[in-house]
Amino acid sequence: xxxxxxxxxxxxxxxxxxxxxxxxxxxxxxxxxxxxxxxxxxxxxxxxxxxxxxxxxxxxxxxxxxxxxxxxxxxxxxxxxxxxxxxxxxxxxxxxxxxxxxxxxxxxx
Amino acid sequence: xxxxxxxxxxxxxxxxxxxxxxxxxxxxxxxxxxxxxxxxxxxxxxxxxxxxxxxxxxxxxxxxxxxxxxxxxxxxxxxxxxxxxxxxxxxxxxxxxxxxxxxxxxxxxxxx
Numbered sequence: 001x002x003x004x005x006x007x008x009x010x011x012x013x014x015x016x017x018x019x020x021x022x023x024x025x026x027x028x029x030x031x032x033x034x035x036x037x038x039x040x041x042x043x044x045x046x047x048x049x050x051x052x053x054x055x056x057x058x059x060x061x062x063x064x065x066x067x068x069x070x071x072x073x074x075x076x077x078x079x080x081x082x083x084x085x086x087x088x089x090x091x092x093x094x095x096x097x098x099x100x101x102x103x104x105x106x107x108x109x
Numbered sequence: 110x111x112x113x114x115x116x117x118x119x120x121x122x123x124x125x126x127x128x129x130x131x132x133x134x135x136x137x138x139x140x141x142x143x144x145x146x147x148x149x150x151x152x153x154x155x156x157x158x159x160x161x162x163x164x165x166x167x168x169x170x171x172x173x174x175x176x177x178x179x180x181x182x183x184x185x186x187x188x189x190x191x192x193x194x195x196x197x198x199x200x201x202x203x204x205x206x207x208x209x210x211x212x213x214x215x216x217x218x219x220x221x
Binding site: 032034042043044045046049088090092093095096097099100101102 | 142149150151152154157159165167199206207208209210211212213214215
């Protein structure tokens with residue numbers, strides 16, 4: 001079992017819709033969770049982090065964490081074509097982050 | 110602030126050649142990291158430095174060495190390049206380990 005799992009996609013949503021990206025992790029001791037956005041040919045960019053159960057909102061982005069289910073998600077409201085990218089989930093161990101392989105999101109006009 | 114910078118942006122090597130990838134950050138971060146990214150494999154940690162003066166192996170350290178030159182700079186050396194080391198290499202930094210990490214623009218390395 002991979003330590004951090006994501007559906008590779010592509011996830012295709014129409015412009016203006018809500019995109020829901022999901023991530024599961026195996027280490028119950030993990031305390032910190034991060035979402036990165038990576039455009040094709042570019043480096044990963046940190047867009048959200050969450051430490052506590054529940055929701056955390058930042059503009060059009062909402063991160064959701066459920067430690068009991070070992071599940072973290074990213075919701076993107078009012079999706080735009082510029083949101084088309086690969087989204088990487090990262091989960092901490094005591095001394096490093098473990099990254100998922102990412103979900104490719106396509107937002108079509 | 111430039112954030113995290115990496116040089117070179119592109120490099121082509123022949124098998125057996127050596128090279129050093131340079132990384133510098135201006136955010137006064139304590140921790141620095143080297144990753145490689147390959148299609149279908151995601152980001153894999155090569156080495157990291159939790160603080161100035163320390164380095165530790167990550168998931169895929171074989172064939173690489175690192176030097177934390179000072180708080181700002183962290184270099185990655187390939188002593189004898191192999192085609193399996195063809196990849197995109199990213200340097201990252203964070204205030205603490207592991208922390209939210211900020212990535213450099215990457216080096217695209219091809220080993221023939």
